Amino acid sequence: MNMQEVIEQRLTETLDPVFVEVVDETHMHNVPSNAQSHFKLTVVSPEFEGKTLLQQHRLVNEVLATEIPKIHALAIHTYTPDEWFERAGQAPASPQCMGGSKPSS
Amino acid sequence: MDVLERIKDQVESNPVIIYMKGTPQMPMCGFSSRAAEALKSAGVEFAYVNVLMDQEVFENLPRFANWPTFPQIYINGELVGGCDITLELAERGELQKMMQEAAASKAEG
Numbered sequence: 001m002n003m004q005e006v007i008e009q010r011l012t013e014t015l016d017p018v019f020v021e022v023v024d025e026t027h028m029h030n031v032p033s034n035a036q037s038h039f040k041l042t043v044v045s046p047e048f049e050g051k052t053l054l055q056q057h058r059l060v061n062e063v064l065a066t067e068i069p070k071i072h073a074l075a076i077h078t079y080t081p082d083e084w085f086e087r088a089g090q091a092p093a094s095p096q097c098m099g100g101s102k103p104s105s
Numbered sequence: 106m107d108v109l110e111r112i113k114d115q116v117e118s119n120p121v122i123i124y125m126k127g128t129p130q131m132p133m134c135g136f137s138s139r140a141a142e143a144l145k146s147a148g149v150e151f152a153y154v155n156v157l158m159d160q161e162v163f164e165n166l167p168r169f170a171n172w173p174t175f176p177q178i179y180i181n182g183e184l185v186g187g188c189d190i191t192l193e194l195a196e197r198g199e200l201q202k203m204m205q206e207a208a209a210s211k212a213e214g
Contacts, residue, residue, distance in 0.1 A: 053190045061173055068173050073136065076189050092192065095135025098127070 003036040007067055011043050014063045018081050019044040019089070029097035031072075040075040042091040044084040053078070073097065108161045112169045116179040120207035121151035124166055125176040128155050136188035137176040143195040144178070149204035181207045 001009070008022045025038045041060070048056045056078040061068065068074060077091040106114070116122055121144065127133030129141040144151045156163040156175055167173050170184040178185045180203050185191060194200040 053193060054184065054186050057186055057190060058171075065173075074174065075136075076187075092189075095139050095188075098132060098134050098138065 003067065003071065004039065007039060007041060007064060010063055010067065011041065011060070015043060015045040015047050015059070017043050017045040019084060021091075025073075025075075025094055028094070029072075031097075037072040038094075038097065039071060039073070040077070040091075040094045042077045042079075044079045044081055046081060048078050048080045108165045109169055112162060112166060115152070115154065117182045119152040119179075120211040121149060121178070121180050121204050122153065123151060123176055123178045124154045124156050124162065126155070126157050129153055133157060134175070140176045140178060140188040140191045143191050143200060144204070146195065147201040147204045149201065149208050151204070180204060181210070 002024075004022050004024045008020060011017060011020050011022070019042070021042045023040045024036060025040050026035050027033045029038050031037050043060065047059065051059070057076050060076050060078060064074070075094040079087065079091075123129075123137075123141060123144060125132065125134070125137035125141055127137060129145060132138035132141055141153070154162060156166065166175070166177060170177070170179075172184060172187070174187055176188055176191075178187070178191050185194070185203070191200065194203070
């Protein structure tokens with residue numbers, strides 16, 4: 001399994017998501033295109049209801065505690081099913097990389 | 106001073122502070138750049154620490170508030186989150202309010 005599939009599986013197993021999408025955005029950055037270093041995830045789960053954004057992201061960080069140290073950057077977009085419906089199913093775009101060398105989010 | 110005490114002192118003595126790669130003027134990471142831009146847009150003064158220039162903070166900040174990534178934004182001594190949360194709060198119109206309130210309560214002492 002590649003990293004994109006691993007992340008997707010971890011989220012699916014733990015958060016009972018209504019929607020989950022993991023995009024390998026490595027090609028947007030100054031590293032070999034097969035480096036599997038930059039990802040963006042969107043996850044919509046009832047688990048996020050009643051939680052602050054910080055708590056929602058902490059939950060994702062915990063679920064991916066093994067994977068995050070292995071990658072350079074991870075954009076995280078979390079929504080409750082209601083919020084996702086209001087957004088009509090659109091997560092924001094990720095930024096271009098500028099070099100640095102520690103995971104970013 | 107121990108590095109965790111130094112970080113604690115920084116987040117408590119500045120109403121708004123961002124730990125980022127590079128500086129707001131010359132960011133070295135897309136995520137840090139976007140977060141700093143969101144803070145700038147709020148029109149409230151904020152402090153920054155360039156983690157690429159402070160190895161000790163770079164290595165220890167993730168365990169300070171148990172947050173694994175950079176940038177990290179603190180308001181009133183509390184972790185707000187990273188780039189994605191900061192942008193989301195800006196989009197909702199909450200970021201500027203949080204920053205203004207923090208600056209005001211600091212000024213009152």
